[in-house]
Amino acid sequence: MTNPPPSLATPYRTHTCGALRASDAGSPARLAGWVHRRRDHGQLIFIDLRDRHGLTQVVIDATDAPEAHEIASRARSEFVLTVAGEVVRRLPGTENPRLPTGEIELRASDVTILNEAKTPPFYINDPDAPIDETLRLRYRYLDIRREAMQQRLLLRSRLVQAIREVHHASGFVEVETPNLIKSTPEGARDFIVPSRLQPGAVYALPQSPQQLKQLLMVAGVDRYFQIARCFRDEDLRGDRQPEFTQLDLEMSFVDEATVMDFVERMAIEVSRAVVPERPILATLFPRFTFAEAMERFGSDKPDLRFGMELVDLAPELAGTDGAAASGFRVFDEVLAAGGRVKAISVPGLGAAPRSRIDELTETAKRFGAKGLAHLSVEAEGAVKGPIVKFLGDDLAERLVARAEANPGDLVLIVADTADVTNDVLGRLRAELGTRLALADPNVLAYGWVHRFPMYQWDTENGRWDATHNPFSGVVPEDEALLTTTSGDPAAPAPGDPAGRARAMQYDIVLNGWELGGGSVRIWRRDLLERSFALQGYSLERMRSMFGAILDAFEYGAPPHGGIALGIDRWAALLTNQATIREVMAFPKTQSGSDPMLEAPSEPDPGQYAELGLRFVGIPGKPPAAPDG
């Protein structure tokens, strides 16, 4: 696995700009690279020559090499040079300890300008300079010249390499699947590619190779993986691009634990290979059921690097007869209606001013809460807050104790339905975790969330909708729940037992991001048909959408399951970047355009004609003026 470093010598260079050391002193060398910085002292010129491997100081002395000096005086930032000369130790006292090559310099005898360069539109040689992102994207080839981008792309390359190595070593076969496939009206919106050979028909770009990898299981490939490009035509976010890369894998003859155990080991090996300096919080990834994750963290992708878990206050609020009698009407009414009263204890905010609490209340309302109650624990331990006068000192203190708040903490309380309470507190927890820097940025906290509900009720269409992938299998003990109250799977209704069925679905989370998700699939045809019926699909509709896979399942489908991990997200997390754009060579803007290529663009009229297409405008919008 560890090969000797390859020789990067070419006719233009004997070494890279990061290679020369004191031990090379006295040897001739030739370097090629870009002018990082030029320091012109008249008869003596220093040029820092840069390539992706490093920086070497070149000295051009007019008395040694008048021709080279004349050429060097014409060189400017980002000119491409090749320089020959002798490697010499720097004069005592002029070494630069900040450079790996800082003990030596190249005393130039020959300087050749291979190419001139316009003044760059932003600083390539200053790692800290903030640059407008659109400008970076327009000149991405210059942006990638910058050291920070080089390092991120390098890390991504090592990430993919490590993934391949672990999978090959574990008996996986890398198979490529097509990018021109069939559209399925499920999940995200498809990107559509019109067919020229079959006018009027379209291909879709894959949202993921989901069906194809399951077909590979039927084909007996046994263990498949792919670094797959996926496409989804949905609105963009910092962690979502219209095209992105997944580690897609599928395994045969497995149960949930087989897949999770493999992925866990793989993730650890890959992390250690790529970022050995970053500690992994728990090498046995904690596993939470969906219900538990929502209960404790209010999120299905909890950041496990810090605590601040959600605490149920109901036991303290109940009166002696069991009925809620806290004295604070909001709490009592919510509990009487079957809702929840829960809290998080925020460290260090006990002395927060009113304005800060108002701001948190606004945030909570933005997240869907009707309000946000709070109890401040003062440094001496006294509990204060506007609701204390309703609760009484004793109950207020018991609530604070239950929330495990310490002196100086702030207890934030939400009372609402279970879903709203968990969601709002979960979002507050995530936001405060970031803002208060509760999470160690160096730590990698992997974890699992599994046993998601199979379906959620789709009020609009009156059917059960697969929470994740429509092929996700049901937890064995819940198999009997895959039915309706009426007994007819084709007549679904809210309240059906199916609503309680849990899927063999697992998400892997890392530092508060959903890194990936997968499931053990339904591989038995009878269960698949029942599941699809609950989702409101007729047999004919199923055939037209999933014909190939349904057919294939009649020819001996093995039990199988798999997962897909977002490579872009993984790379962003491993480099602590806030967006995946920072780990993609050529990402798109939020409106899906590429400022460098100026894509998308209007097609040539001939291209439309060839496909039998004509642009007739966007429904509901007036046609664009002809002159633009």
Place this chain on the structure above:
RNA sequence: GGACCCGUGGUGUAGCGGCCCAACAUGCCAGCCUGUCACGCUGGAGAUCGCCGGUUCGAAUCCGGUCGGGUCCGCCA
């Protein structure tokens, strides 16, 4: 589809009703300089303040629209 934020010399920012045909830093150009490494010194060029319209005696500054970018909600594995 919606909410919010941003748009000023090449770049990053300041200016937020008259003192601004716009300031600072850096970059760029020219000259000088043999030990610098964010080299230094001297001089110079460079912006109709994203665009359109309005308010006003007067707009970079206020208002409306529009375009571009970003964050978030919806959407999305």
